[in-house]
Amino acid sequence: xxxxxxxxxxxxxxxxxxxxxxxxxxxxxxxxxxxxxxxxxxxxxxxxxxxxxxxxxxxxxxxxxxxxxxxxxxxxxxxxxxxxxxxxxxxxxxxxxxxxxxxxxxxxxxxxx
Amino acid sequence: xxxxxxxxxxxxxxxxxxxxxxxxxxxxxxxxxxxxxxxxxxxxxxxxxxxxxxxxxxxxxxxxxxxxxxxxxxxxxxxxxxxxxxxxxxxxxxxxxxxxxxxxxxxxxxxxxxxxxxxxxxxxxxxxxxxxxxxxxxxxxxxxxxxxxxxxxxxxxxxxxxxxxxxxxxxxxxxxxxxxxxxxxxxxxxxxxxxxxxxxxxxxxxxxxxxxxxxxx
Numbered sequence: 437x438x439x440x441x442x443x444x445x446x447x448x449x450x451x452x453x454x455x456x457x458x459x460x461x462x463x464x465x466x467x468x469x470x471x472x473x474x475x476x477x478x479x480x481x482x483x484x485x486x487x488x489x490x491x492x493x494x495x496x497x498x499x500x501x502x503x504x505x506x507x508x509x510x511x512x513x514x515x516x517x518x519x520x521x522x523x524x525x526x527x528x529x530x531x532x533x534x535x536x537x538x539x540x541x542x543x544x545x546x547x548x549x
Numbered sequence: 550x551x552x553x554x555x556x557x558x559x560x561x562x563x564x565x566x567x568x569x570x571x572x573x574x575x576x577x578x579x580x581x582x583x584x585x586x587x588x589x590x591x592x593x594x595x596x597x598x599x600x601x602x603x604x605x606x607x608x609x610x611x612x613x614x615x616x617x618x619x620x621x622x623x624x625x626x627x628x629x630x631x632x633x634x635x636x637x638x639x640x641x642x643x644x645x646x647x648x649x650x651x652x653x654x655x656x657x658x659x660x661x662x663x664x665x666x667x668x669x670x671x672x673x674x675x676x677x678x679x680x681x682x683x684x685x686x687x688x689x690x691x692x693x694x695x696x697x698x699x700x701x702x703x704x705x706x707x708x709x710x711x712x713x714x715x716x717x718x719x720x721x722x723x724x725x726x727x728x729x730x731x732x733x734x735x736x737x738x739x740x741x742x743x744x745x746x747x748x749x750x751x752x753x754x755x756x757x758x759x760x761x762x763x764x765x766x
Contacts, residue, residue: 523734531734
């Protein structure tokens with residue numbers, strides 16, 4: 437449910453960027469959501485539709501790219517998906533570390549005209 | 550004509566900026582802050598109260614109480630004679646830096662230790678920096694040993710991990726080794742693990758001692 441404030445934040449950032457570029461309208465927004473970022477795309481879409489009304493971003497299409505949470509072996513470096521009950525590398529039995537990207541949540545790019 | 554603008558901009562930036570200001574504010578007031586995170590019922594308030602009992606003679610302690618259910622927890626802290634600010638958290642799932650800034654202004658801050666009791670939730674609180682010095686994550690034996698495997702971001706972020714309700718271990722199928730292995734793997738900070746019971750008071754003195762010696766740094 438924290439997506440309301442998160443979406444507000446996102447909208448302010450893209451509107452500022454569009455103004456800087458002297459654009460009349462934002463047509464699309466590309467967002468990247470990591471599995472562990474605690475952000476839900478459907479909620480972002482819902483709040484975006486409400487909040488963007490009457491702004492340059494109204495009607496912009498939201499594209500989401502997802503980054504799954506994956507683990508990387510601290511011994512041999514192999515990447516593998518998280519299982520929920522085991523952090524052992526299937527290759528060498530070493531301990532896994534979380535790769536950083538799954539916590540990310542950012543605006544990749546926008547399209548304006 | 551359509552133009553693509555590359556932004557690569559983190560959306561949590563606003564929160565992180567306010568959190569940095571909070572951190573500076575707390576340090577300027579000589580406050581060491583501990584963000585206490587756990588699932589509902591893990592014993593956040595009990596651990597905080599248990600620690601306060603052991604620490605209050607030695608240093609000033611204050612609490613920002615963010616738990617979601619009314620003011621029951623704040624009243625318990627207040628009854629112990631400790632300065633407390635209750636955040637009216639309503640349906641929130643986490644505390645953020647802005648709320649903490651407002652609460653910090655309401656609190657008569659004195660040099661010492663400030664506990665921030667976050668909302669009972671092992672997911673979103675891990676992604677919102679409040680400006681704290683220490684993230685203390687509490688798990689409890691009845692929740693099961695798989696928590697580090699399911700809530701990776703939370704256990705990765707922890708600076709201190711507390712395993713509460715250790716007195717219940719004989720009655721529950723809790724594999725402490727699996728719990729410890731999960732933490733050792735995912736938590737690259739090598740966060741210390743304290744096993745405690747707020748019922749028998751076991752382990753609380755060691756945790757209090759650790760927090761107070763960290764405080765002198």
